Amino acid sequence: MKVMILKNFIVFEGIDGAGTSTQIKKLVERGNSCCEDRFVATAEPTTGETGRFLRRMLGGEFSVDEKTNAYLFAADRCEHIFGKDGVKELCDSGKIVVSDRYFFSSMAYQSVSCGDELPKLLNSTFPLPEILFYFEINPEISLGRVNARGESKEIYETIEKQKAIAAQYEKVISEYEKTAGETGIKIVRINAADTIENISEEIWKIINN
Ligand code: TYD
Numbered sequence: 456m457k458v459m460i461l462k463n464f465i466v467f468e469g470i471d472g473a474g475t476s477t478q479i480k481k482l483v484e485r486g487n488s489c490c491e492d493r494f495v496a497t498a499e500p501t502t503g504e505t506g507r508f509l510r511r512m513l514g515g516e517f518s519v520d521e522k523t524n525a526y527l528f529a530a531d532r533c534e535h536i537f538g539k540d541g542v543k544e545l546c547d548s549g550k551i552v553v554s555d556r557y558f559f560s561s562m563a564y565q566s567v568s569c570g571d572e573l574p575k576l577l578n579s580t581f582p583l584p585e586i587l588f589y590f591e592i593n594p595e596i597s598l599g600r601v602n603a604r605g606e607s608k609e610i611y612e613t614i615e616k617q618k619a620i621a622a623q624y625e626k627v628i629s630e631y632e633k634t635a636g637e638t639g640i641k642i643v644r645i646n647a648a649d650t651i652e653n654i655s656e657e658i659w660k661i662i663n664n
Pocket of ligand 1: 471472476499500513528555556557558560561562564565609611
């Protein structure tokens, strides 16, 4: 089955504390000051019903089997992309939509404990973004940033889990890199240990290329 590219859709991925949220904020602010509010920031888990349920799970309020999480993240994603006022609608109307996380997160995070197969199966029909920025960073550094925020920790935010998720991300991203010639996705690896300013300049240049 041929997976389609969703034009105008840009995704940022990386382990917790890699800095994707900071960069999306900067990109969208800069983009909107120059290009008449053409940019829209969004994120997964979403702020919708399923996303809010997932946030409670991430906060440790309750737990479910990791396979159940794979289904829940995919359901939240379906609404995010195809729901009313969703990503597809916005991209089709000419907006540039920038999402903090997408199905690559499910393939990295959920696969660590439930295996590759289910996350792949559940996410194989979602469209690919035009550009994927993958933020690479040593998990010790990124987890240090998460800890410095002083917020309560979410369930995946331990060094053992972050190391396993980083390894799984590497596997997933390199698979997509191998087939990029056929699918048409553009994958950009970002050195997330670099300064905020350098990274945002790099991203800006790539988007305006
Ligand atoms: P994060 O993106 O860090 O948002 P915030 O900074 O607001 O906490 O947190 C979302 C968490 O959800 C993160 O640990 C990754 C996890 N996640 C999955 O496990 N699977 C998924 O499919 C997605 C989208 C996120």
